[in-house]
Amino acid sequence: RSEDSVSATGDQDRAMTMMIRVSVYPFTLIRTRLQVQKGKSLYHGTFDAFIKILRADGVTGLYRGFLVNTFTLISGQCYVTTYELTRKFVADYSQSNTVKSLVAGGSASLVAQSITVPIDVVSQHLMMQRKGEKMGRFQVRGNLEGQGVVAFGQTKDIIRQILQADGLRGFYRGYVASLLTYIPNSAVWWPFYHFYAG
Structure with a gap:
């Protein structure tokens, strides 16, 4: 039950x-x-x-871009899994709850952001799509001609254009800034959580 x-x-x-x-x-x-x-x-x-x-x-x-954006939910599950596995791993080297939480929180954010940032990049380029007008760096063909394009057809088109223009690095624009924002935040939050919860 x-x-x-x-x-x-x-x-x-x-x-x-x-x-x-x-x-x-x-x-x-x-x-x-x-x-x-x-x-x-x-x-x-x-x-x-x-x-x-x-x-x-x-x-x-x-x-626009909502379906792609929902894939960031995967990062939440990966965050929790990484956090728990890292805590168990660190426990072999240190029994300090603060150390375990600090390392696990930072590691969990690293994994989560590695998944989230590329999804956000594609999603944000899809947000920029407007019928008949160019707004962002990339434009799917159907929108330039004022025609509709199947949702995942737009996604594939944007991914292809990012790859052609910037290579794999194009999917990680803002990645370092995200890491510098979320890793310290997560690393500090978990020790306080366990301190007050305990």
């Missing part, structure tokens, strides 16, 4: 995470476009961007 309750809790957590992503994603897309545009060449603010995207592309326009 306890295994069933753990499984149900896991399913509820995943459903809640997905609901939050669905509700927040349009604002993530709008923020990304506002940050990339030159001055106020396309949008005059959040509400203006929301209305213009809805008029041009409909509701689906607010969710």
